Amino acid sequence: MTKARVTVIEDDTDLREAICVMLRYEGYEASGFSNAREAIHRLEGGHQSDVILLDLMMPVMNGWEFCEYRAEATTLARVPVIVITARRAVTAPPGVSDVLLKPFDADELYDAINKVLAGSPVTAGRQRQEQ
Amino acid sequence: MVTIEPRPYGADMTPEERDALLSRVYVVYPGIVFYREIPVQTVESVDLMLERLYDLGCQWPTFIEVLDLATVTRPSPAVRATIRTWMLRIAPRMTQMCVIVEKNVVIRAVARFVGYSMNIRKVSFHETEAEAIDVARRLRA
Amino acid sequence: MSRGDYAPDQDGVVAEILRHLAEIGAGRTSITDDDLANAPTDVMRELLVGLLTLHEDLQYEQGLRAVAEQQSDRLVADLRAAVTARDEFLSIASHELRTPLSTLKLQTAGLSRWLSQASLPEHEPHLLKHFAVIDRQVARLEKLTTELLDVSRISSGRLELHCEHFDLVVLVREIVERFRADQARGSSSIVFESAPSVVGEWDPFRIDQVASNLVVNAIRYGEGKPVHVSVHAVNGAARIIVRDEGIGIAADHKERIFERFERAVSSSNYGGLGLGLWISRRVVDAHDGTIDVASEPGLGATFTVTLPLSMRVSE
Numbered sequence: 001m002t003k004a005r006v007t008v009i010e011d012d013t014d015l016r017e018a019i020c021v022m023l024r025y026e027g028y029e030a031s032g033f034s035n036a037r038e039a040i041h042r043l044e045g046g047h048q049s050d051v052i053l054l055d056l057m058m059p060v061m062n063g064w065e066f067c068e069y070r071a072e073a074t075t076l077a078r079v080p081v082i083v084i085t086a087r088r089a090v091t092a093p094p095g096v097s098d099v100l101l102k103p104f105d106a107d108e109l110y111d112a113i114n115k116v117l118a119g120s121p122v123t124a125g126r127q128r129q130e131q
Numbered sequence: 132m133v134t135i136e137p138r139p140y141g142a143d144m145t146p147e148e149r150d151a152l153l154s155r156v157y158v159v160y161p162g163i164v165f166y167r168e169i170p171v172q173t174v175e176s177v178d179l180m181l182e183r184l185y186d187l188g189c190q191w192p193t194f195i196e197v198l199d200l201a202t203v204t205r206p207s208p209a210v211r212a213t214i215r216t217w218m219l220r221i222a223p224r225m226t227q228m229c230v231i232v233e234k235n236v237v238i239r240a241v242a243r244f245v246g247y248s249m250n251i252r253k254v255s256f257h258e259t260e261a262e263a264i265d266v267a268r269r270l271r272a
Numbered sequence: 273m274s275r276g277d278y279a280p281d282q283d284g285v286v287a288e289i290l291r292h293l294a295e296i297g298a299g300r301t302s303i304t305d306d307d308l309a310n311a312p313t314d315v316m317r318e319l320l321v322g323l324l325t326l327h328e329d330l331q332y333e334q335g336l337r338a339v340a341e342q343q344s345d346r347l348v349a350d351l352r353a354a355v356t357a358r359d360e361f362l363s364i365a366s367h368e369l370r371t372p373l374s375t376l377k378l379q380t381a382g383l384s385r386w387l388s389q390a391s392l393p394e395h396e397p398h399l400l401k402h403f404a405v406i407d408r409q410v411a412r413l414e415k416l417t418t419e420l421l422d423v424s425r426i427s428s429g430r431l432e433l434h435c436e437h438f439d440l441v442v443l444v445r446e447i448v449e450r451f452r453a454d455q456a457r458g459s460s461s462i463v464f465e466s467a468p469s470v471v472g473e474w475d476p477f478r479i480d481q482v483a484s485n486l487v488v489n490a491i492r493y494g495e496g497k498p499v500h501v502s503v504h505a506v507n508g509a510a511r512i513i514v515r516d517e518g519i520g521i522a523a524d525h526k527e528r529i530f531e532r533f534e535r536a537v538s539s540s541n542y543g544g545l546g547l548g549l550w551i552s553r554r555v556v557d558a559h560d561g562t563i564d565v566a567s568e569p570g571l572g573a574t575f576t577v578t579l580p581l582s583m584r585v586s587e
Contacts, residue, residue, distance in 0.1 A: 012371050012372075012375070014372070014375045015371050015372075015374050015375040015378075018374070018375045018378035018379050018382065019378060021378070021379075021382050022378050022381060022382050025382060025385055025386075057367075084374075086366075086367040086368075086370035086371065087367060102370040102371060102373065102374040103370050103371075103373035103374035103376070103377050103410070103414055104374060104377070105377050105378070105381060106377075106378055106381040106382070106385075109378075205321075205325075207328075208328045208329050208331070208332030209332065211325070211328075211329060211332075212329075212332065236314045236317050236318055236321075237308055237317060237318075237321050239318065240317070240318035240319075240321035240322050240325075241321055241322075241325055243318075243322070244321070244322045244325050244326070245325075
């Protein structure tokens with residue numbers, strides 16, 4: 001089975017790299033972007049992704065603005081989003097599949113991704129194709 | 132000694148002026164303190180001179196004040212408030228206040244009004260300094 | 273108009289004086305210095321002086337009071353602004369701290385994973401011990417930032433409960449197990465005793481916070497002696513009791529320990545922010561419950577949390 005592809009959108013460099021390293025240990029393909037605009041540009045430009053990990057508090061374009069954009073964008077709308085945030089009480093933007101609270105550990109990260117991928121029509125379809 | 136003029140002497144008074152003010156409060160006889168008020172009082176001048184009155188008067192268990200208001204003009208509310216505060220401390224030790232007002236009816240009314248609001252036990256009004264001191268000595272004897 | 277038994281001039285004086293008294297009572301006067309100079313008799317002059325002096329004194333007092341009120345209002349506004357600013361800062365600070373904590377957690381997990389893959393048997397036990405210490409510190413940092421955030425949130429009235437139906441006995445037993453597992457050999461033992469089940473509606477995250485805080489304190493101040501934890505239903509309410517046999521709390525401290533930043537011992541002896549009991553009381557209050565302490569110095573302390581079985585208001 002092809003490895004699932006995770007896109008990490010997080011402006012804090014250390015955290016973004018730590019997430020990518022842990023994802024690769026677990027066998028995922030991980031690409032990190034430090035700002036949401038660049039991520040949109042690449043995702044719409046052909047970069048494939050099965051799930052997006054999205055920080056909410058970012059400069060230039062924050063997580064809420066990304067989700068607003070994604071709601072109207074056909075390519076992006078098909079990729080499930082997991083929000084990562086320090087704020088517990090925040091209401092997730094519309095279209096978000098799950099919320100991971102910082103600081104999360106590696107197991108919480110894997111569980112959240114696996115849960116979302118299991119329920120996602122895109123990856124389910126890919127899995128069926130490969131069987 | 133500098134002459135005190137009919138103008139306000141406030142926080143900007145010189146040391147010489149300060150001395151001149153203080154020299155107007157003195158003991159005339161044992162147990163009798165003379166206080167010659169200045170024409171235009173300020174909170175600072177009243178503070179200074181009443182403190183002196185208090186220090187001098189408290190040498191005895193009780194004392195009499197002879198207060199010369201002959202040359203004063205009507206004091207402001209702030210000055211009256213300062214006088215009241217001091218008098219609350221002084222009045223219990225002061226058996227009598229002999230006030231020289233000459234024929235100044237306006238100042239007599241102010242003195243009476245202020246006196247009533249300060250629980251001063253006895254106030255008498257006099258037309259001359261000699262009369263006031265004489266009465267004070269007789270009371271003290 | 274009747275003039276009573278007065279002579280005409282007396283009546284005029286009476287009328288004028290009464291008029292002036294009425295005006296002064298209403299906060300104004302028509303007496304001028306000219307009136308004083310031109311008064312027909314000395315009697316009138318003295319009376320008018322007295323009235324004018326009264327009016328001036330009243331206005332002066334009023335002015336002083338207005339200034340004092342203004343200053344007091346300004347002070348209150350300043351205080352409120354300062355408290356809001358402080359709470360906002362606490363909130364921002366504790367959120368900001370969570371990102372580096374995230375990185376720490378993930379990186380230590382990554383390191384230990386790499387270590388086990390690299391297979392260095394002679395080094396592994398040492399390194400694992402180091403990682404265990406690091407993990408504990410990260411957990412402590414996490415707890416401290418949560419406390420900071422809770423303080424600012426609760427202070428600004430933003431404590432929200434997310435109530436769920438669950439068994440309190442199960443929750444507290446899990447907490448006890450967690451502490452037993454964390455404890456190094458030789459420190460306080462925890463004795464747990466309970467009813468078979470105590471079911472109700474509470475916020476599980478918050479009740480966990482309260483019970484954990486009580487157990488932490490019992491261990492911390494327990495001088496190594498056993499800690500007793502019990503859960504029962506009493507008179508239609510749930511009751512959690514955490515008892516230690518340690519240093520105890522002096523009578524005049526018993527209420528103060530529930531205040532913010534207050535600790536019954538000096539900060540040089542024990543660490544922590546001193547917020548746990550304050551947060552616990554706020555959480556218990558929010559559940560309409562009570563938290564009390566009974567203690568004698570040298571004889572330990574017993575904390576009792578009483579919670580109604582559900583938050584629903586009975587009609």
